[in-house]
Amino acid sequence: MKKKSLISLTVVSAMAGTLLAACGGSGGDNNAGAKDGDVQEVANLNKSGMPIVKEPISLTFFTGKAATNGNNFEETLVWKEYAKRSNINVNFQLVPFETLTEKRNLALAGGDYPDAFYSARVGAPDLMKYGAQGSFIKLNDLIDKYAPNFKALMEKYPDLKKGLTMPDGNIYSFPSFYSPEFLPMLIGTPLWIKQEWLDKLGMKEPTTTEEFYNYLKAVKETDLNGNGKQDEIPYAGTGINPLIEQIRGAWGFGNRGLGHKFVDVDPKTNDLRFFRTDPKYKEVLEYVRKLYGEGLIDKDIFTVKTSALYAKGQTGVFGSTINPNPMTQMSQPGYIGLGALKGPHGDQIYSHIKTPVVWPGAFVITDKNKNPEATVRWIDYFYGEEGATFYFMGIEGQSYRKTADGKLEFVDEITKNPNGLTMDQALAKYITWLGGSYPGYVQEKYFKGSETLPESVEAGKKAEPYKIKELWNAFNFTEVETEFNSTIGNDIQSYIGEMEAKFITGSIPMSDWDKYVATIEKMGLADYMKYYKAAYQRYQNSK
Numbered sequence: 001m002k003k004k005s006l007i008s009l010t011v012v013s014a015m016a017g018t019l020l021a022a023c024g025g026s027g028g029d030n031n032a033g034a035k036d037g038d039v040q041e042v043a044n045l046n047k048s049g050m051p052i053v054k055e056p057i058s059l060t061f062f063t064g065k066a067a068t069n070g071n072n073f074e075e076t077l078v079w080k081e082y083a084k085r086s087n088i089n090v091n092f093q094l095v096p097f098e099t100l101t102e103k104r105n106l107a108l109a110g111g112d113y114p115d116a117f118y119s120a121r122v123g124a125p126d127l128m129k130y131g132a133q134g135s136f137i138k139l140n141d142l143i144d145k146y147a148p149n150f151k152a153l154m155e156k157y158p159d160l161k162k163g164l165t166m167p168d169g170n171i172y173s174f175p176s177f178y179s180p181e182f183l184p185m186l187i188g189t190p191l192w193i194k195q196e197w198l199d200k201l202g203m204k205e206p207t208t209t210e211e212f213y214n215y216l217k218a219v220k221e222t223d224l225n226g227n228g229k230q231d232e233i234p235y236a237g238t239g240i241n242p243l244i245e246q247i248r249g250a251w252g253f254g255n256r257g258l259g260h261k262f263v264d265v266d267p268k269t270n271d272l273r274f275f276r277t278d279p280k281y282k283e284v285l286e287y288v289r290k291l292y293g294e295g296l297i298d299k300d301i302f303t304v305k306t307s308a309l310y311a312k313g314q315t316g317v318f319g320s321t322i323n324p325n326p327m328t329q330m331s332q333p334g335y336i337g338l339g340a341l342k343g344p345h346g347d348q349i350y351s352h353i354k355t356p357v358v359w360p361g362a363f364v365i366t367d368k369n370k371n372p373e374a375t376v377r378w379i380d381y382f383y384g385e386e387g388a389t390f391y392f393m394g395i396e397g398q399s400y401r402k403t404a405d406g407k408l409e410f411v412d413e414i415t416k417n418p419n420g421l422t423m424d425q426a427l428a429k430y431i432t433w434l435g436g437s438y439p440g441y442v443q444e445k446y447f448k449g450s451e452t453l454p455e456s457v458e459a460g461k462k463a464e465p466y467k468i469k470e471l472w473n474a475f476n477f478t479e480v481e482t483e484f485n486s487t488i489g490n491d492i493q494s495y496i497g498e499m500e501a502k503f504i505t506g507s508i509p510m511s512d513w514d515k516y517v518a519t520i521e522k523m524g525l526a527d528y529m530k531y532y533k534a535a536y537q538r539y540q541n542s543k
Contacts, residue, residue, distance in 0.1 A: 051087035066435020122361025163473030190337030219319035249351030250343030337459025340466035
């Protein structure tokens with residue numbers, strides 16, 4: 001959870017402090033050497049309420065950090081207060097997201113890691129690998145005994161448990177989990193168009209791919225900002241994939257969500273299909289190729305960095321774009337999010353929907369942890385209503401207030417900062433969820449990112465009638481399957497990305513399509529699908 005921040009995260013700060021200077025937790029004397037189920041450890045634990053432990057303990061977390069966060073988590077309002085309430089002092093060892101994977105891998109490979117990994121984006125292959133090795137502890141029984149909030153969520157949403165259960169039947173992590181009912185959050189980055197320019201052109205809001213094309217073409221040919229220059233950019237974004245992922249539902253593809261970028265279900269046979277080589281998928285690329293060839297897509301689409309894109313967007317030249325919200329990212333009001341576009345064959349699916357289990361490995365407890373029960377209780381708090389509200393909003397009267405109708409809103413110091421700070425900058429001293437990837441449960445009622453702004457909520461309403469009926473979380477693979485996916489599977493996916501870009505830019509003619517498909521098949525597509533189907537069967541059978 002890109003999670004979510006009111007200002008997009010693309011640039012990350014230098015690493016604060018010395019990484020993993022002190023590994024492992026330092027519990028009190030009567031907890032030393034305690035393991036799961038140990039009488040001494042449990043003796044210091046309160047099974048419910050606060051504080052979590054009777055005598056203070058200390059834990060150390062390897063922690064992913066966004067550039068928008070402050071450099072000292074322990075001094076933020078939420079963590080200072082939670083340390084008091086829980087009797088657990090956490091030392092957050094901050095690692096910028098840009099170096100997170102490298103530092104995490106080095107720590108795990110060298111055995112030099114602390115009590116837990118927090119907001120550390122641990123992927124499913126590593127959960128399986130280090131779980132099997134014993135570096136990550138099994139959580140099944142601990143969740144059952146000490147995580148009532150999370151246990152209740154797994155009972156309410158069975159797919160949540162499916163998404164977390166590894167092929168060996170164990171759960172090794174707590175996730176970043178978006179409520180399946182919070183559609184604007186699952187959409188994340190709608191396809192936005194400029195209402196003012198629609199009005200000037202006398203056009204209605206596009207509802208088909210052809211109408212969207214006509215709008216982009218009119219933007220290119222009209223001086224809509226009235227500066228006498230042809231500087232309007234019909235569509236702009238970072239990379240071409242977000243646009244493809246937004247429009248391929250107009251051809252019926254991607255019908256199990258963004259967690260499955262190459263495989264979905266053939267509606268005619270109800271079998272898994274590798275849709276990126278489907279004959280009809282060729283039309284998706286031909287459509288985007290047409291937009292690019294006619295200059296309706298920003299010429300810098302393949303190289304522009306997000307910060308540069310937003311700087312350009314602040315000049316008001318984008319006819320359409322894809323990001324969390326043009327207002328919060330580019331200070332550009334007046335954009336509306338499109339719903340599901342209807343394609344040339346009548347298909348109309350809003351397929352650009354993320355998996356609710358966004359980061360399965362958002363929080364992992366290691367075998368260095370001498371207080372696993374207390375740590376499970378510590379994290380479980382944030383999957384309940386009280387803890388989640390506290391995590392995202394802070395303390396009532398200090399960082400937020402309740403309106404007359406019971407809704408929550410941040411105080412003026414945050415939303416209208418007297419020192420000219422942006423909302424993210426003002427929030428940084430209160431909370432640490434900016435930039436996403438955090439373990440927790442996200443609902444609209446207490447999450448106040450750009451996804452809850454009126455125009456984002458309206459985009460969600462438009463998508464609702466056409467949203468994916470069966471949204472899958474990502475599948476988890478065995479060691480053998482993971483080895484294949486990281487080698488041959490990765491080669492197949494990389495080749496597809498490279499070739500799609502070449503088809504779109506025109507450097508390779510569409511007449512090479514059959515040759516392209518044949519190459520993918522020779523690379524090992526049959527084995528790719530064999531392993532995918534095996535993982536799918538486990539996912540379906542997981543209870």
